Amino acid sequence: MPLLFAHLMQTGFGGFYDGVAHLFLTPSDLLLVLGLALLAGQQGPQGGRLLLTLLPLSWWIGLAVGQHWGLDFTLALLTTMLFSSVGVLVALSLRLSPLLLAFTVAGSGLLFGLINGFTMPSAASGLPLDVLGVVSGVAVLSVLISAQVAATRSNGFCIAVRVAGSWIAAAGFLSVGMLFKAA
């Protein structure tokens, strides 16, 4: 068994569920997907559609490339700064152009997919179920949250979304500080 299996959650239910669990048990990945979903939802239905199209696709491409290279590093500082920035955008409730949103979503998906790919073994044959699990988790989570944010017009809910963004950003900033201190 390759050593890199140590980075993948073993649920005992098979590769697909290992992939889903990997997303939900990796805080930085989860916070990025949450942040992007909130951000896309704030842009309305168009943002949600763009997210659902680009994020799983770019994540999948990144995963495939990462698995092909088979390196073992995490780029923790870069990923933390990335989702912190997304949190700031959500907290500020900024209106982004579709092009900028697409660039942010695709770039984030590629980077995080790439790092996932480094830590996941490639399937020797057949469909890589763990990859399918991660990408399905990303797609389902992003569509559920962005749709809810896009559909809800309640003022209180919009404030809660911005507060959630500020929490993501603040947690990210503190983590960056701790990473700098540890370095």
Add this chain to the structure above:
Amino acid sequence: MRWRWLLLALLLSFLPSAALAHVPEGGAGSVMAGLLHPVTGIDHVVAMVAVGLWGAVLGAPAIWLLPVAFPMVMAFGGVMGLLDLPLPGVETGIALSALVLGVMVMLQQRLPLALAAGLVGLCALFHGYAHGVELPDGADALLFSLAFVGATGLLHLVGIGLGEARRLAWGHRLLQVVGAVIAVVGVWSLIQAGAA
């Protein structure tokens, strides 16, 4: 009906706390440490609650602006503390923040939004700095930070919830009392900081 709730509370109080021993070290330990860190100092707790209370007193948009801005400014202070950047009078600043915010709540003072936000931001900077300096080594950075920020946000929420009592007939009196208690804790912290 009330005796049933009392009975339930009594039964729950007999539950063994030994189950806590099952919390694994590492990730979950970091979450617990992050959740508990902001609530272990009374001066921090009262100041966070006071931020929510004062936001409620000020009304919209301060009621949501302060809880959105506070965590980010606090995190900035935390990074300053983590990187050992100089910030003079941290303990005094924290004690003063409880005192000033308590007085603001007690008097139900309605300052202009920019001034209120600046004051609360300054408090957030001192509190974040102190937490940054005290952060435990070896904690899972992200889980700890997330739990820490979440716990702080929940303390704001407690303050906002308490502040909503102002809509009741006796609510203003309650806010005055809570504000006074917070101010007293601030004075006590100030004396402690001076003695240290």
